[in-house]
Amino acid sequence: MTRVGKCVLAGLVVLFGPLVACGMQEAAPPDQGLVAMLGYVPEEIVGLDPGRITVRFVDYAALSAAEGIAPLRALGDLDLLMGTIPPAALLGRIVMGPEAMPYLWQSAGRMGEVVGFEWLLHVDRSLEFGSPPDPGLLLEGQFSEAQVGVALEERGFSVSDVAEIPVWHRFDDRTISLAAREPADPFGGHIGAAARVTFLGDALANARSWSTIETIIASYQGQTPSLAHEPPHRALARAVTSSDGYLIQAVFIEEDALRGAGGRVETATVGEGTEAVLPPFTLAVLADRHHAGDEQVQLIGLAYDDVLTAQTASAILAQRVQSFRSPENAPEVLAATLGAEVTGSVIEAPEEGLAIAWVEARYTLPTPRIDPETGQFIVGGQLYREWMHAIMRREFSPLW
Numbered sequence: 003m004t005r006v007g008k009c010v011l012a013g014l015v016v017l018f019g020p021l022v023a024c025g026m027q028e029a030a031p032p033d034q035g036l037v038a039m040l041g042y043v044p045e046e047i048v049g050l051d052p053g054r055i056t057v058r059f060v061d062y063a064a065l066s067a068a069e070g071i072a073p074l075r076a077l078g079d080l081d082l083l084m085g086t087i088p089p090a091a092l093l094g095r096i097v098m099g100p101e102a103m104p105y106l107w108q109s110a111g112r113m114g115e116v117v118g119f120e121w122l123l124h125v126d127r128s129l130e131f132g133s134p135p136d137p138g139l140l141l142e143g144q145f146s147e148a149q150v151g152v153a154l155e156e157r158g159f160s161v162s163d164v165a166e167i168p169v170w171h172r173f174d175d176r177t178i179s180l181a182a183r184e185p186a187d188p189f190g191g192h193i194g195a196a197a198r199v200t201f202l203g204d205a206l207a208n209a210r211s212w213s214t215i216e217t218i219i220a221s222y223q224g225q226t227p228s229l230a231h232e233p234p235h236r237a238l239a240r241a242v243t244s245s246d247g248y249l250i251q252a253v254f255i256e257e258d259a260l261r262g263a264g265g266r267v268e269t270a271t272v273g274e275g276t277e278a279v280l281p282p283f284t285l286a287v288l289a290d291r292h293h294a295g296d297e298q299v300q301l302i303g304l305a306y307d308d309v310l311t312a313q314t315a316s317a318i319l320a321q322r323v324q325s326f327r328s329p330e331n332a333p334e335v336l337a338a339t340l341g342a343e344v345t346g347s348v349i350e351a352p353e354e355g356l357a358i359a360w361v362e363a364r365y366t367l368p369t370p371r372i373d374p375e376t377g378q379f380i381v382g383g384q385l386y387r388e389w390m391h392a393i394m395r396r397e398f399s400p401l402w
Contacts, residue, residue: 046217305357
């Protein structure tokens with residue numbers, strides 16, 4: 003594209019794009035990314051890490067489409083993309099992305115040389131699971147195996163076969179070398195970590211030990227169970243998946259990871275003077291969706307063994323979410339501040355033998371998307387962000 007053409011396109015995006023309205027959103031295809039990517043995640047590895055936020059999923063292609071910038075991203079011109087769109091429009095909505103997230107913007111333009119692809123242009127989805135010292139990372143998008151292989155080998159990676167699949171690798175298991183730090187390497191490069199990188203169909207997989215990458219490969223080949231076969235994860239993933247709008251991000255959380263410092267509360271105030279106990283659940287999912295007209299849909303799903311328990315939990319959880327106050331700003335009732343309508347229901351998942359207590363909070367982002375007081379871009383998914391920040395501080399009382 004000529005310089006004049008770039009300037010014209012940049013002007014059109016600024017005038018008519020995500021900074022002023024979202025009327026240019028594309029028709030959304032059915033969400034398939036999350037359900038499919040769970041097929042790469044070994045059930046046995048996640049099972050070894052109880053009490054954690056076990057799976058962290060982000061769809062960058064969906065975020066770009068929701069903000070109306072997918073055509074600009076598809077041009078493949080990184081300078082144009084970064085010069086036209088504020089970082090908040092691309093990454094500011096993401097609350098709990100992969101470890102590489104803080105380095106994506108500053109490393110843009112260097113990743114091609116370092117790993118053979120540019121995250122902002124070529125990564126459509128990421129799914130990270132487990133925790134240090136050996137998290138697993140899965141990427142789906144537009145990659146060239148040849149380019150990735152050349153880039154890694156030029157940086158000293160070796161290549162070996164596991165189950166007839168090439169794996170690029172460096173360092174002993176879980177080793178960290180500060181001398182080898184390279185923030186533009188999303189495979190643990192920000193700490194100079196050991197890496198095992200391989201292509202599994204259209205996906206890239208990364209781990210920091212041979213045992214983990216071998217188990218990921220075995221899950222991909224169907225030799226060991228994955229989370230796509232584990233009932234609670236599968237049922238909740240299907241529940242947050244829809245053909246309406248865009249699934250931007252989701253996390254799966256074990257109940258122990260949600261408790262406050264004092265552990266599970268045995269009673270909680272719901273409404274005025276009514277006490278109720280949230281039944282213990284098997285697994286929780288929190289998800290952030292973006293629908294037409296800048297409608298935000300923030301979701302919580304809890305997996306139960308029977309419909310009656312799920313109905314009880316749904317009613318309690320909806321009341322708690324409706325009245326939840328930000329721990330950082332106690333007088334502020336978040337749902338009321340954002341004008342969110344909170345509803346509870348039950349989704350039956352007979353194939354998995356489960357019932358899901360389901361709570362939705364729906365509200366609309368303001369238009370235009372520029373805060374008149376600060377001049378800053380208003381990031382979507384604000385309620386979801388507040389929920390996740392409270393969870394990270396173990397202060398999200400609706401799920402205690």
